[in-house]
Amino acid sequence: MLRQLLRRLSVAATAVVTALTGALAVLPPPAQAATVDTGAWYVLVNRHSGKALDLYDFAAADGAPIVQWARNDGNQQQWRFVSSGDGYYRLKSRHSGKVLDVYEWNAEGGAQIVQWADLNGWNQQFRLADSDGGHVRLINRHSGKALEAWEWATSDGARVSQWDDLNGANQQWRLVKLGSGDSGGGDGSGAWPSDTGSVHQTETREVGTFFDGGMKRYYGIGDGGQGESQDPMFVVANGGTIQNVIIDAPAGDGIHCEGSCTIRNVWWNDVGEDAATFKSPSSSARYLVEGGGAKSGSDKVFQHNGAGTVTIRDFQVHSSGKLYRACGNCSSSYQRHVVMDGVTARSTKVLAGINTNWGDTARFSRITVYGSATICEKYRGVPKGSEPEKIGSGADGVNCLYSSSDITYR
Known part of the structure; x- marks a missing residue:
């Protein structure tokens, strides 16, 4: 009922404008359709x-839904325009490499918009139609309908759908260009986000199993240096998620994951002691760092003291020592594993340091290095109180697992 009323109001408003002007012919002609840089990534803001x-x-x-969400410039909000010719484009996700798709070739208003493997079908192609104020509408080639925020919703998670092109504000999108992209989709080298506010936090926050920081900047613990045994800013419970946070100096020992955890779209402006520490003694523990980035980790960024597997995906690291270190002299020794996929490193010395005598492994794919970096350093782990010995580096098919095609140097 609300939707029908809004549609009628839109039609009525058009009639009023026509009557007041006398004839639509006196209006200036529409501007040419907006152009896009097919080598750049964009955030589309409704x-x-x-x-x-x-x-x-x-x-x-395939089939995952497309929604609207508070802007955070994460890889899941970055899209590249891939030309299909004749003024039509596919919108490819930086996170998944898949494209916007009108599900099951539905031509009706209200059809679901999802992502799907890029097949270059007409239901995956959109042309840009100009609106005022620098906004555009995205018109699907198959249905002829416009991409819109369904039912004029304003909430996070509200669906994105298609409807007749009425040039409503909910059908208008601002294209925010973030920078040059590549053909692979999702190498973790997107723009650094701005904060939406700041929080001065002087005590560790226990966030339980879920915390969304709303892209605010959190700071206030420790001295901003590399001193050991500083308190963390956040402690995440086993199975928990922390997301959409910017951490700034002083930030103590960053984030502690007590068990399996997800760290999603978290950005460290200045790594203090460590960005995050993974602590579970369970070999089945799984830690996921997805999206985000870290700067100025002069020693190391991620410290793996417990057991299990750390996956670092679509992440960027700048001006740091090691991105990941499996502890080589903790009080308890474990077999540890790290998987890096879609990582970009700038001015960073080492991506991973592991202990081969304990059976550690490090796997790498879609790695981009600006300048030079050691991909995988090997150590001999020792008991607490001793210093681990560096014994080599490089791919070996056993502990350090990658090939030349997995690494791109720029």
């Missing part, structure tokens, strides 16, 4: 809601 076109919950599967 004019009505102010929220960004978003791949829900960092999904990677």
Whole structure:
């Protein structure tokens, strides 16, 4: 009922404008359709809601829904325009590599918009139609309908759908260009986000199983240096998630994961002691760092003291020592594993340091290095109180697992 009323109001408003002007012919001709840089990544911000076109919950599967969400410039909100010719484009997700798709070739108003493997079908192609104020509408080639925030919603997670092109504010999108992209999709080298506010935090915050920081900047613990045994800013419970946080100096020992955890779209402006420490003694523990980035970790960024597997995906690291270190002299020795996929490193010395005598492994794919870096350093782990010995570096097919095609140097 609300939707029908809004549609009628839109039609009525058009009639009033026509009557007042005497004839539409006196209006100036529409501007030429907007052009895009097919080598850049964009965030698309809806004019009505102010929220960004978003791949829900960092999904990677075909059929995952497209929604709107508060802008955070994460890889799940970055899109590249791939030309299909004749003025049409596919919108490819930086996170998944998949494209916007009108599900099951539905031509009806209200059809679901999802992501799907890039097949270059007409249901995956959109042309840009100009609106005022620097906004555009995205018109699907198959249905002829416009991409919109469904039912004029303003909430996070609200669906994105298609409807007749009425040039409503909920059908208008601002294209925010973030920078040059590459053909692979999702190498973790996107723009660094701005904060939405700041929080001075002087005591560790126990966040339980879920915390969304709303892209605010958190700081205030420790001295900003590399001194050991500083308190963390956040402690995440086993199975928990922390997301959409910017951490600034002083930040103590960053984030502690007590068990399996997800760290999603978290950015460290200045790594103090460590950005995050993974602590579970369980070999089945799984830690996921997805999106985000870290700067100025002069010693190391991620410290793996417990057991299990750390996955670092679509992440960027700047001006740091080691991105990941499996502890070589902790009070308890474990077998540890790290997987890096879609990592970009700038002015960083080492991506991973592992202990081969304990059976540690490090796997790498879609790695981009600006300048030079050691991909995988090998150590001989020792008991607490001793200093681990560096014994080599490089791919070996056993502990350090990658090939030349997995690493791109620029």
